[in-house]
Amino acid sequence: xxxxxxxxxxxxxAGLAVSAADAKTLRFAESQEISSMDPHAAREDFxxxxxxxxYEGLVRWNKELKIEPALAESWETLSDTxxxxxxxxGVEFHNGNPFTADDVIFSFERAGSPGSPFAGLLEPxxxxxxxxxxxxxxxxxxxxxxLLNDFAGWYILDKEFQESIGAQKPLDLSTNxxxxxxxxxxxxxxxxxxxxxPDVKTVFVANExxxxxxxxxxxxxxxxxxxxxxxRIAALLSxxxxxxxxxxxxxxxxxxxxxxxxxxxxxxxxxxxxGMDQQSKTLxxxxxxxxxxxxxRKAIYQAIDIDGIKRSIMRDNSRPSAIMMAPQLPFYDASxxxxxxxxxEASKALLKEAGYADxxxxxxxxxxxxxxxxxxxxxxxxxxxxxxxxxxxxxxHPPVQFDTELPAGKYSFYMLGWAGLPTxxxxxxxxxxxxxPTGDLGAWNPKGYSNARVDELIxxxxxxYDTEKRQEMISEVMKLHRDEVGKIMLHQQFxxxxxxxxxxxxxxxxxxxxxxxxxxx
Amino acid sequence: MISLxxxxxxxxxxxxLVVSAxxxxxxxxxxxxxxxxxxxxxxxxxxxxxxxxxxxxxSTFVQFWRFVERAVVGDFGVSYxxxxxxxxxxxxRLPATLELVMCATVIALxxxxxxxxxxxxxxxxxxxxxxxFGSLLGISMPQFLIGMLLILVFSVELxxxxxxxxxxxxxxxxxxxxxxxxxxLKALIMPTITLAVFQVSMIMRLVxxxxxxxxxxxxVKFARxxxxxxxxxxxxxxxxxxxxxxxxxxxxxxxxxxxxxxxVEAVFQWPGMGMLILxxxxxxxxxxxxxxxxxxxxxxxxxxxxVDLIYLAxxxxxxxx
Numbered sequence: 001x002x003x004x005x006x007x008x009x010x011x012x013x014a015g016l017a018v019s020a021a022d023a024k025t026l027r028f029a030e031s032q033e034i035s036s037m038d039p040h041a042a043r044e045d046f047x048x049x050x051x052x053x054x055y056e057g058l059v060r061w062n063k064e065l066k067i068e069p070a071l072a073e074s075w076e077t078l079s080d081t082x083x084x085x086x087x088x089x090g091v092e093f094h095n096g097n098p099f100t101a102d103d104v105i106f107s108f109e110r111a112g113s114p115g116s117p118f119a120g121l122l123e124p125x126x127x128x129x130x131x132x133x134x135x136x137x138x139x140x141x142x143x144x145x146x147l148l149n150d151f152a153g154w155y156i157l158d159k160e161f162q163e164s165i166g167a168q169k170p171l172d173l174s175t176n177x178x179x180x181x182x183x184x185x186x187x188x189x190x191x192x193x194x195x196x197x198p199d200v201k202t203v204f205v206a207n208e209x210x211x212x213x214x215x216x217x218x219x220x221x222x223x224x225x226x227x228x229x230x231x232r233i234a235a236l237l238s239x240x241x242x243x244x245x246x247x248x249x250x251x252x253x254x255x256x257x258x259x260x261x262x263x264x265x266x267x268x269x270x271x272x273x274x275g276m277d278q279q280s281k282t283l284x285x286x287x288x289x290x291x292x293x294x295x296x297r298k299a300i301y302q303a304i305d306i307d308g309i310k311r312s313i314m315r316d317n318s319r320p321s322a323i324m325m326a327p328q329l330p331f332y333d334a335s336x337x338x339x340x341x342x343x344x345e346a347s348k349a350l351l352k353e354a355g356y357a358d359x360x361x362x363x364x365x366x367x368x369x370x371x372x373x374x375x376x377x378x379x380x381x382x383x384x385x386x387x388x389x390x391x392x393x394x395x396x397h398p399p400v401q402f403d404t405e406l407p408a409g410k411y412s413f414y415m416l417g418w419a420g421l422p423t424x425x426x427x428x429x430x431x432x433x434x435x436x437p438t439g440d441l442g443a444w445n446p447k448g449y450s451n452a453r454v455d456e457l458i459x460x461x462x463x464x465y466d467t468e469k470r471q472e473m474i475s476e477v478m479k480l481h482r483d484e485v486g487k488i489m490l491h492q493q494f495x496x497x498x499x500x501x502x503x504x505x506x507x508x509x510x511x512x513x514x515x516x517x518x519x520x521x
Numbered sequence: 522m523i524s525l526x527x528x529x530x531x532x533x534x535x536x537x538l539v540v541s542a543x544x545x546x547x548x549x550x551x552x553x554x555x556x557x558x559x560x561x562x563x564x565x566x567x568x569x570x571x572x573x574x575x576x577x578x579x580s581t582f583v584q585f586w587r588f589v590e591r592a593v594v595g596d597f598g599v600s601y602x603x604x605x606x607x608x609x610x611x612x613x614r615l616p617a618t619l620e621l622v623m624c625a626t627v628i629a630l631x632x633x634x635x636x637x638x639x640x641x642x643x644x645x646x647x648x649x650x651x652x653x654f655g656s657l658l659g660i661s662m663p664q665f666l667i668g669m670l671l672i673l674v675f676s677v678e679l680x681x682x683x684x685x686x687x688x689x690x691x692x693x694x695x696x697x698x699x700x701x702x703x704x705x706l707k708a709l710i711m712p713t714i715t716l717a718v719f720q721v722s723m724i725m726r727l728v729x730x731x732x733x734x735x736x737x738x739x740x741v742k743f744a745r746x747x748x749x750x751x752x753x754x755x756x757x758x759x760x761x762x763x764x765x766x767x768x769x770x771x772x773x774x775x776x777x778x779x780x781x782x783x784x785v786e787a788v789f790q791w792p793g794m795g796m797l798i799l800x801x802x803x804x805x806x807x808x809x810x811x812x813x814x815x816x817x818x819x820x821x822x823x824x825x826x827x828v829d830l831i832y833l834a835x836x837x838x839x840x841x842x
Contacts, residue, residue, distance in 0.1 A: 029685075033800070036604055043560025115574065117559045120567055182604055198603055199800070200686065200792045226685050226790045227799070230669055234684045238676045397552075400805045404552035407565065422562075432562065439566045 024520040025220040026503065028513070029232050029241040033199050033225040037185030039155035040111040040118050040170040045421055048153060049512040050223065053204060054094075055155035055187035058085055058104070059148050063506055063517055065328060065424060067148050071099065071156055071188060075148075080465070081140040083147065089134050091211045093158040094192045101130040106159035116170045121150050143463040145470065146425055153422035161186040190214070190516040191221060199225060217519050236261070236498055242520075243505065245513065247498035249315055249373060255498040264497045266507035267319060269326045269419035272371055274300075274381075274488040275433070277412040279447040284363050284412065290356055291413065297485035299350035302343045303388045304381060306490060313376045317494040323478045324418060324429055326492050328509040331426050331467075333475045336482060339489070347388045359389025365411040366394060367402040372493045378415055409446035416444065417493070421510055426474045427462050434458065434481055449486035525829065533822045538589070540818035541811050545585040553577050554601040554805040575601070588811055598808035602800060607812045610797065616696045617687055618793030621785070622778040624713040626771065629720030634767070636721070637728025638760060641736065652725065659722030668715040668788035675711060682707055685790035712789045716782060720774060727770060731763035738762075765836060772828035776821040 035047045039055045052060075058072035072085040091099040108128045111118035124144040129137045140147070162168055165180040183196040190212070191204040204221040206214075224241065226232040233251045235241045237258055247255055247263060255261045276291040283289050290296040306320040322339040325332050351357060362385070366378035375396060382392045392413070397405070406414055420428045435442035435458050436450040457473045464470045481487070497507050502521040506514065555568050555577075563571075572578050576587060591598065597607035636656075640649040676684035688704030690697040699705025735741060736759055744754045783795035790796070794813065801809035833839050 035602065041604065042558050043562060044557060045560070115570070117563070120559075120563055179604060198605070199796065224686065224790075227796070228787050228790065231672060231684050231788055231790060234669075234672045234677050238680055238684060240676070240683055240685070398803070400554070400557070400803060401550070401552035403556040403561075404805075407568070428562065437565070440564045443563070443565050443568075444561065 023219045024217055025222060026218050026243060026515070026518065026520060027222045027224070027241040028243045028245075029224045029226045029235055030245050031225065031227050031229065031232065034202060034223070036182045037193055037196065038167070038170055038181035039157070039185075039187075040107075040116055041181070043117045043121075043422075045511070048422065051185070051187075052155070052189070052512060053191040053221070053515045054185055054189045054193055055157070056189045057154050057156060058087075058151045061152050061424070061508070061510070061512070061514075063508065063514070065508055065510060067152060070152075071104075078137070080143050083138045083140070084131070085136050085138065087134040087136065088211060091188050092209055093161065093188055094186045094207060095158065095161055097158050097160055097186075099156070099158075099188055100133045101136050102133075103156055103159050104128065104136055105130060106162065107154070107156045110157065110162070110168060110170060111154055113169060115172065118154060118170070121154060143465065145461075145463055145465055146423055146427055149423045149425050155187065158186050190216065194220070212516070214516075215519075216516050218515060221515060233498075236500075239500070242503050243497070243499040245495075245497055245511070246372075247496045249317060249496065252315070252317075252496050252498070260501055262499060262501045264495075264499065264505055264507045265317065266495050267326060267328060267509055268493050268495045268511060269328060269421065269424070269509045270371070270417045271321050271324050271326060271419075271492050272374075272377070272415065272417040272490040273324065274490070275411075275414050275416050275445070275448055276487070277409075277447040278449060280412075285361055290354065290360050290362075293354045294485055295350045295354040296356060297488065298340060299347040299354070299356075299388060300385065300390065301340050301485055301488045302347040302350070303390070304384050304488065304490070305342050306339065307342065309377055309380055310491060313373050313380060314491070314493070317372070317496060318491040319494070320491045321489050323482050324433065324487065324489065325426055325474075325478060326419075326509060329420060329424060329426060331471050331474045333471070333478060336475060336478050340485075344387055351388060351390075356389075359391060361391045361393060362413055363411075364392040364394045364413045365402070365406075366396055366415045367399045368396040370399045370402065371415070371417045374415055377490065407443055407446055411446075418444070419510070424510060426478075427458070430454070430474075430477055430481075431458055431462065434477065434486060449481065449484070451480055451484065451486075454480055526826070529822065529826045529829075533819060533826075536818045536822050537815045541588065541592075541815045542585055544811050544814045545581055545588065548584075548805075548807050548810070549581060551802070551805050554807070557804050558601065592812075592815070597812040600801070600806055600809045602804040602806040602809070607808045610809065611794065611812060611816060612695060613697075614792060614794045614797045616698065617791060618779055618782050618786070618795060620698060620700065621709070621712055621716060621782060621791060621793060622775060624709055625716035625720060625778060626775055628713060628717040629724050629774075630771065632717075633721045633724030634728050634760075636725040638732060638755065640725065641729045641732030642755065644733075656722035656725050659718045660726075662718065664715055664719070664784045665788050667718055668711070668785060671711045671715060672788070682711055687792055712785050712791055715788070716778065716785045720771075720778075723774075724767060724771065727767055728760075728763055731766060732759060735759045735762045761835075765832070768831055768835065769828055772824050772831070776817075776824045779820055780817045 032046045034050050035042045035044055037051060039051055056070045058070060059067050060070040062068045071088055071091065073088045075083055075085045077083050087101060093099060105128050108122060112122035113119065124140050124142065126139045126141045131137055167181045182198060185193050190207055190210045192207050194203040194205045196202040202223045206219050226235055229248050232244055236244050252263055256263050276297060277283065278292050280289050310316060310318045310320060320339060322337045366374055368375050378394055382394050385392045405411065418429050418433050431441045432444045434449060434454055435445060436455050437445055454477050457477050461470060461473050495507055495511060497505065499505060504519045506517045508514065553572065555571050559567055559571060576584060595608065600607050600610055603610055636652055640652050643649050672684045675682040686708060687699045688708035689702040690699045690705055691701040699708055741754060741759055744758050782793060783799055785791065786793050786795035787799055797809065798813045
């Protein structure tokens with residue numbers, strides 16, 4: 001009896017082992033943690049990128065970062081400010097509820113409610129009206145060209161499920177309504193939330209009833225946050241995880257040299273640059289503001305050896321850029337992407353012409369850990385500026401402090417990067433970093449670049465539907481900003497994702513992990 | 522006894538107040554969590570609105586007063602980052618840290634005391650000398666280095682142990698333990714060793730020094746004169762008299778271990794209090810930071826109190842007074 005039992009047990013164990021080997025589990029680690037399962041509670045790209053596998057919007061970005069239909073099958077404009085969306089039929093949420101127009105309206109009201117981080121994203125929409133169960137009409141407050149772009153980042157929730165867990169509002173920190181969504185969530189996407197222990201582990205399993213054709217073969221995704229870079233790399237090298245998103249540059253070579261490991265590279269949308277206070281009468285410690293003079297800005301630009309930075313700091317994982325748009329974005333104009341050459345003599349001549357032949361002292365502020373090698377680039381810049389007589393006094397800040405003090409206008413010369421997420425359009429970039437600061441626009445251009453023509457064109461770029469006219473206006477803005485040295489452009493950084501060579505991933509320029517395109521051997 | 526408790530309890534409250542007041546005065550320099558919640562695309566107006574909603578527009582004093590008002594009734598607010606009540610969050614992380622600290626302390630005592638006694642009794646032996654040398658290394662090596670070396674050897678090269686996490690944990694009421702599963706026990710090994718190395722070295726050196734002192738005193742000579750065995754002289758009389766400072770130091774160390782398990786927890790992604798405070802600092806998660814610091818203040822004072830009580834038990838002279 002006992003022996004039979006043992007054999008039975010062994011046999012069942014063997015059976016388990018076989019099925020476990022067949023199941024494809026992707027073990028993924030990153031330094032950050034998903035903030036919650038609520039897709040409306042925070043506008044934070046990492047979380048939205050991961051839970052974008054659970055939830056879907058009316059449209060989505062495909063492999064090539066083009067918009068394609070998702071929960072909306074098709075759409076048409078009834079007038080300039082009225083859009084009709086035909087919703088996909090036969091779509092089920094993970095709990096089995098059917099997806100209907102009511103869910104879209106609920107998600108609009110939830111994400112657009114006052115105090116919701118997404119209220120700004122949905123602000124152009126005046127109202128959403130149900131025509132029938134699978135048709136809705138949207139009325140806009142004004143013409144708005146980027147409605148679909150924005151909709152790709154606005155995820156649809158199941159009305160009944162949200163009501164059943166009491167999470168009709170995005171997480172509200174004063175009352176903590178919707179705290180239930182920390183660990184659970186129901187969407188329509190290719191993966192379902194199976195279990196979640198905050199800061200420890202989140203498990204997603206494939207949604208067998210997904211409406212779209214399944215290209216991926218992943219059955220399970222196990223996400224573990226590992227904050228320490230060295231430990232995360234060790235976990236990858238030891239085979240405890242299969243996939244990490246950002247491999248630190250110094251570890252790239254080591255991962256590539258390890259048998260069974262690979263690095264996938266791709267350009268990132270993010271452009272890195274130095275922003276400058278061009279409005280103040282004086283800079284701290286000076287009785288003038290040299291940065292207000294275009295010759296000084298150009299002198300600083302030409303003093304920076306960008307190819308040197310690319311070679312020795314970025315280890316070739318960057319592309320020097322002249323305009324603040326990645327080639328991966330629509331309306332990119334390659335003819336404009338030409339830098340002023342690195343030329344120390346020209347730089348010195350410009351400084352002399354501007355009356356700063358002896359240079360000046362420049363306070364400089366950089367984040368430590370926001371961008372790839374930010375610290376090293378800033379330190380290298382200090383040395384390069386010293387060669388033309390500018391004494392930069394560098395202060396490094398933790399990102400959370402930097403991101404608070406920068407928009408408050410506390411810095412004179414600072415490093416920043418901008419990708420244009422989640423809109424993936426020039427409008428996002430220029431409205432935040434080119435426009436003269438007002439309550440709504442120019443939040444990341446404090447005391448910075450200001451040009452009346454640019455300010456006039458930016459709102460038009462936001463509302464123009466005609467692509468030719470948009471191209472013209474975007475090119476004009478980019479050219480003006482480049483010629484007037486609105487910012488000192490550095491480079492477009494590259495993504496380096498480390499993974500086991502069993503994983504076949506795609507590395508899109510917006511850094512999103514779209515697991516429905518992944519396969520594993 | 523009762524008056525001792527009463528004075529100590531007052532000092533607990535005072536310490537917690539001072540610590541949280543200090544923590545609030547540094548929050549202003551940290552930045553704020555608005556960006557992490559609203560993302561970079563928010564307008565200046567939306568940022569300001571959230572700041573007002575979170576009360577961050579108020580002066581430091583007003584913010585502190587509101588914190589104290591709510592803390593008195595046990596409400597430490599909701600974490601900006603985890604969106605959970607802070608008390609729940611700390612209670613959920615506490616077991617991981619306490620388990621780690623207790624394991625490290627037990628190992629430190631179990632290994633450190635015998636090593637100390639041995640090196641005191643046989644100061645010139647080869648083993649004693651190598652132990653002495655080893656303890657010097659143990660005291661001077663930074664924890665993160667020990668942790669990374671262990672990971673490199675046992676995770677990356679040998680692949681015996683997991684480089685991160687707590688393994689499978691079992692829930693016992695609100696407590697979670699990793700000591701009931703194989704993966705949980707295996708996960709404890711490297712973090713415990715990393716945390717214990719310094720303690721072992723320190724306790725060994727402490728016991729050795731004390732023993733050398735005590736062995737020279739008169740009462741040990743008298744004990745010998747009475748014809749007691751070596752074992753009784755050293756282990757019952759000498760060791761017992763050497764242990765007072767060991768108790769003090771071990772007690773104080775438990776406090777700092779809880780507070781400073783941060784490095785070990787960060788290296789091994791150990792989901793304890795150290796990890797929690799690190800992440801809170803990165804996010805400018807003020808409710809968690811304030812509550813954590815108050816909690817650490819509380820545990821320091823409490824542990825000191827317990828140490829004093831143990832003193833009473835160990836040293837009869839104190840009881841007489």
